[in-house]
Amino acid sequence: MCGSVGMFLGCDQIAACPLSTLLSERAGGPTAYDSAFDRWDQRASVRRQPRRRIAPGGEDYFPLELMPVAGHPLVRDLAPARLTRLRLRHLQRYLRFTVELETRYVNPVVLAVGSHGFGIALPPGMRLDAMRIYTDEAYHALVATDLLIQSEAASGIQERRRPPGFMAAFDKLARSAPPELAGLLPLLFVIVSESLITATLSELPRSDGVLAGVSDAVRDHAADEARHHRYFSTLLGLVWHAMSVTQRAAAGPLVPTLIDIFLRPDAGDIATDLREAGLSGPDAALVIDEALGAPRVERQRRRVAGSALRAFEAAGVLADPALRAVFEDAGLS
Numbered sequence: 001m002c003g004s005v006g007m008f009l010g011c012d013q014i015a016a017c018p019l020s021t022l023l024s025e026r027a028g029g030p031t032a033y034d035s036a037f038d039r040w041d042q043r044a045s046v047r048r049q050p051r052r053r054i055a056p057g058g059e060d061y062f063p064l065e066l067m068p069v070a071g072h073p074l075v076r077d078l079a080p081a082r083l084t085r086l087r088l089r090h091l092q093r094y095l096r097f098t099v100e101l102e103t104r105y106v107n108p109v110v111l112a113v114g115s116h117g118f119g120i121a122l123p124p125g126m127r128l129d130a131m132r133i134y135t136d137e138a139y140h141a142l143v144a145t146d147l148l149i150q151s152e153a154a155s156g157i158q159e160r161r162r163p164p165g166f167m168a169a170f171d172k173l174a175r176s177a178p179p180e181l182a183g184l185l186p187l188l189f190v191i192v193s194e195s196l197i198t199a200t201l202s203e204l205p206r207s208d209g210v211l212a213g214v215s216d217a218v219r220d221h222a223a224d225e226a227r228h229h230r231y232f233s234t235l236l237g238l239v240w241h242a243m244s245v246t247q248r249a250a251a252g253p254l255v256p257t258l259i260d261i262f263l264r265p266d267a268g269d270i271a272t273d274l275r276e277a278g279l280s281g282p283d284a285a286l287v288i289d290e291a292l293g294a295p296r297v298e299r300q301r302r303r304v305a306g307s308a309l310r311a312f313e314a315a316g317v318l319a320d321p322a323l324r325a326v327f328e329d330a331g332l333s
Helices: 018-024 080-115 124-155 165-176 184-195 199-206 212-242 245-263 267-276 281-291 294-304 306-314 321-329
Strands: none
Touching: 080 124, 080 165, 080 184, 080 212, 080 267, 124 212, 165 184, 165 245, 184 212, 184 245, 184 306, 199 212, 212 306, 245 294, 245 321, 267 281, 294 306
8 A cells, every 4th residue: 555545546535535635626727748758669668678687607786886885995805706795785775676666656656647647637648658657667677676586596695685774764754744745745755766866877877897787777777767857847846836835834844854765875784785795793884884974975965866956946846935944954955
């Protein structure tokens, strides 16, 4: 269950959905919509790309420059085989993050947009594009699952299959959110996640230090996400306009937290990886503290959050001086 009555296609409770009711009261008619999906049938990865494969015997599972802990002296001194295992674990966690994000969070929201638009009278083309995004994201989850299974076969090391940390963090936030945000928070979280352009998507395909099958898959994903980013920026503007003043006042201050939830590193899992690679518990804790401490995380957040901030700026979110102050206090403006 997504946490909001009526979010799923065919739900017989859609008329009672809090978000649908609140937004439909303020929504206008369909507006002009400039689709980024006009050539989706020719360009979407699910339509045109071959199956991506991990070559047997490869060791470059993930680029070292995209692993903050890899630059620490204690990690650089690891034996090559142990460093390879650390890179494998990083890839497996990245792929598991993709599977869980797309299937548990993005696609339930996108399905609702394509089905009933949360009560907003979306243009038909926008609802159709939502279903195209649904197809894209299901394909991304398929590719990630395929690569996970291939990584296990190639290395002989099974994925731990632990849920990414963002899931517990978001669920905790959702439980404590005010009632006026019922059903809205998953939508905002998805908009945030689709608006951010992370270093993995933008830089990994250009790296020489990764297996071809992995870099090709991430390049495919990045090409699709460029279209998604444009779509969700448009959707954000429509949703924000349809929200009540009370909803905006409650939702706006949570956006920096949603960004943090998405970008926060899984320090516990990374520490487990480091210990598995041969570091002692104290040494693993030292690496985490020095490579993933607050200053490093803050710099990374500033680096990758710009695309999301531009989307919220364009939607009019930061036109409210109080909300702009919240973003500035969070170091995001």
